[in-house]
Amino acid sequence: MSDINNETANHNQADAGFEILTALERDLGGGMIVRRALPNKQRRRVSAWCFFDHFGPVPIDRTPGQAGMRVGPHPHIGLQTVTWLLAGEVEHKDSLGSHCIIRPGQLNLMTAGRGIVHSEETPVEHTPLLHGLQFWIALPDAERHRDPAFEHHETLPTFTEQGDVFTLVIGNYRDQQSPATVFGDLLGLDLDLAPARERALSLEPQHEHAIMLLQGSASIDGTALDIGKLYFFGTGRDRLLIRSDTQARAFLFGGEPMSEQLILWWNFVARSHEEIETARADWIADRFGSVDNYDGDRLIVPPLTQRLKAS
Ligand code: MN
Numbered sequence: 001m002s003d004i005n006n007e008t009a010n011h012n013q014a015d016a017g018f019e020i021l022t023a024l025e026r027d028l029g030g031g032m033i034v035r036r037a038l039p040n041k042q043r044r045r046v047s048a049w050c051f052f053d054h055f056g057p058v059p060i061d062r063t064p065g066q067a068g069m070r071v072g073p074h075p076h077i078g079l080q081t082v083t084w085l086l087a088g089e090v091e092h093k094d095s096l097g098s099h100c101i102i103r104p105g106q107l108n109l110m111t112a113g114r115g116i117v118h119s120e121e122t123p124v125e126h127t128p129l130l131h132g133l134q135f136w137i138a139l140p141d142a143e144r145h146r147d148p149a150f151e152h153h154e155t156l157p158t159f160t161e162q163g164d165v166f167t168l169v170i171g172n173y174r175d176q177q178s179p180a181t182v183f184g185d186l187l188g189l190d191l192d193l194a195p196a197r198e199r200a201l202s203l204e205p206q207h208e209h210a211i212m213l214l215q216g217s218a219s220i221d222g223t224a225l226d227i228g229k230l231y232f233f234g235t236g237r238d239r240l241l242i243r244s245d246t247q248a249r250a251f252l253f254g255g256e257p258m259s260e261q262l263i264l265w266w267n268f269v270a271r272s273h274e275e276i277e278t279a280r281a282d283w284i285a286d287r288f289g290s291v292d293n294y295d296g297d298r299l300i301v302p303p304l305t306q307r308l309k310a311s
Contacts, residue, residue, distance in 0.1 A: 044264075083133070
């Protein structure tokens with residue numbers, strides 16, 4: 001991190017009690033542009049949440065470059081993927097034989113553990129717009145070699161309050177618990193906010209949190225939120241005051257700070273360079289398993305050109 005970035009981060013911190021991280025646009029292929037908020041050069045992760053893509057809203061039709069999501073079979077180790085949609089559908093297939101279509105309000109949670117392969121694509125039958133989120137949660141050291149698993153949750157706990165609807169995607173909130181299997185004290189909460197209201201969300205002060213606005217117009221502590229930016233709050237904060245101007249959607253996530261050092265490389269989360277080398281060789285030698293009935297090629301792993309260090 002350069003001194004200039006440090007100054008920017010400190011300036012934001014002092015002004016508003018939070019850090020502002022700008023997502024970078026990435027092309028997943030086929031014109032599918034995502035806003036990648038984590039990892040970010042200012043901050044690698046929020047609790048164990050180490051990767052965060054926000055995609056869409058994007059129209060999906062037969063126009064070249066608007067074919068939707070089409071991510072061929074690829075492996076993961078050491079993490080869980082959390083997929084959450086605001087609009088559209090994604091078809092998931094994996095090397096355990098799981099096959100399902102996820103829709104808005106449902107959760108796909110895939111635990112890679114020691115290794116899994118999956119594909120993600122817009123199904124043949126689909127609605128005209130795709131909008132969603134994908135996160136990775138780093139598995140703690142004691143859990144990262146476990147068997148792979150896949151969960152699809154059609155219903156999750158919700159809280160309704162004066163037109164607001166909060167959906168508990170991951171973890172615990174107000175004495176409710178998400179059915180999703182996670183391996184740490186984490187929170188993932190979808191916020192569907194009624195227009196022209198202010199509400200206070202209680203936060204666990206031992207935890208760190210971040211929020212991203214996904215749709216509409218809203219502000220925190222008088223600061224207008226921009227879509228494409230992630231607002232990070234460190235430990236010691238017990239509530240968050242959110243003002244919505246319009247109907248708005250946002251996602252709040254966080255958990256206990258993670259002290260373990262990680263290496264994120266390609267689709268792998270590990271602790272050492274050697275583990276990444278082994279995972280890469282295993283993918284090349286086709287030792288991860290395979291996804292049935294994907295009409296296309298599996299992803300090609302890039303060359304490993306430098307010695308990787310955990311951080
Ligand atoms: Mn994946």
